[in-house]
Amino acid sequence: MNTADPDGPSGDLDELDVAILREVRWMWESVDPAPPELADLVKFAIQLEDVDVEVVRLTEHREVAGVRGDVRSKLITFSGDTLDFMVNVQPRNDGTVRIDGWISPPAAHPVEVRTGEGPPLHTSANEEGRFAFDRVPCGLMQIVIRPTGRTSAVSTPTMTL
Amino acid sequence: MSSTRSDRHAADGKPFEDYEGLAELFESARAGDRVALGRIAETLAPLLWQVARAQGLDRERSADAVQTAWLRLLGALDDIRSPRALTAWLVTVTKRTAWRMREEQRDAELVGVPPEAQPTDPEPLPDEQAVFTDRRARLWAAVDQLSHRCRELLRVIAFVARPEYGEISTALGMPRGSIGPTRGRCLAQLRKRLLADDEGSWR
Structure with missing residues (x-):
């Protein structure tokens, strides 16, 4: 390696390097900008009171045509190390959604839905792992399951519904 | 400096350098x-976004990867000693999470799809490239010729303040000395390409 080369790898970072990196930043900001809502999604998610959180990964996201053609429900599948679950999100015409969920392996775990409006909603799954929330305000939403007998919570990332 | 540039990027600003402010937020x-913690999240969102996207993950999952890193942080905060260590920790976890999600996505896509139909890097579409000025198009072409590793390194480092180059490149799994305090191989390659391009007016 030629150490005498002022443009080589062992040269100190200079103004031209700084200018190049600034242009590289502008380039990526133009081609692939962070979504403006990203920081808000993160801020909402980290208001969660739990400290020990396992985050499930979204593995499938499908839109399903409803009985009436205009109403489409969403079927979202999440998987994690502790458990997997699926939710069917059915929009109502009053600015809320109905959520039906199935936890696998099935167990009667407490389930919480955090929303952008009002206090969190709570329910519990039954022995078959099924749970439901009748009316959840549209907007930001995070589903948190607290498996019985464990200290850690299982959470989705924040979603916008 | 052209004023149009700073106007257009007023919201994004430059890499975060208000260490005193960050140190205070970090202690709180x-x-x-x-x-x-949310204020720090705002500051670091553009950087962590690029870390996730550089793994080849789609936009929806990239946002999930960034959130996942932040949620994991809630349990790790006690062990992190400084704002700079916090940034490095988040870069490492975002990269790992995004990489793992990308592998899962790839496995799912591979079912029944011929290998040549698989997407590789998230390159910009031709019409997106057209918005670049000529100089920027040349920059893009030069960046595009770099290795995948170098492209990722420079893409992420461009969103970081200079004193952190070394730590963040380590957090990305790059060998020591990849960038900072010296230029390193990747930036030297890009610089030479740009300087060799005599229409580019980089000098």
Whole structure:
């Protein structure tokens, strides 16, 4: 390696390097900008009171045509190390959604839905792992399951519904 | 400096350099102040976004990867000693999470799809390239010729303040000395390409 080369790898970072990196930043900001809502999604998610959180990964996201053609429900599948679950999100015409969920392996775990409006909603799954929330305000939403007998919570990332 | 540039990028600003402000937020966040932690999240969102996207992950999952790193942080905050260590920790976890999600996505896509139909890097579409000025198009072409590793390194480092180059490149799994305090191989390659391009007016 030629150490005498002022443009080589062992040269100190200079103004031209700084200018190049600034242009590289502008380039990526133009081609692939962070979504403006990203920081808000993160801020909402980290208001969660739990400290020990396992985050499930979204593995499938499908839109399903409803009985009436205009109403489409969403079927979202999440998987994690502790458990997997699926939710069917059915929009109502009053600015809320109905959520039906199935936890696998099935167990009667407490389930919480955090929303952008009002206090969190709570329910519990039954022995078959099924749970439901009748009316959840549209907007930001995070589903948190607290498996019985464990200290850690299982959470989705924040979603916008 | 052209004023159009700074106007257009006013919201994004430059890499975060208000260490005093960040140090204060960090102390509050460690004491349990989630609002302070949220302010740090705002600051680091553009950087962590690029870390996730550089793994080849789609936009929806990239946002999930960034959130996942932040949620994991809630349990790790006690062990992180400084704002700079916090940034490095988040870069490492975002990269790992995004990489793992990308592998899962790839496995799912591979079912029944011929290998040549698989997407590789998230390159911009031709019409997106057209918005670049000529100079920027040449920059893009030069960046595009770099190795995948170098492209990722420079893409992420461009969103970081200079004193952190070394730590963040280590957090990305790059060998020591990849960038900072010296230029390193990747930036030297890009610089030479740009300087060799005599129409580019880089000098």
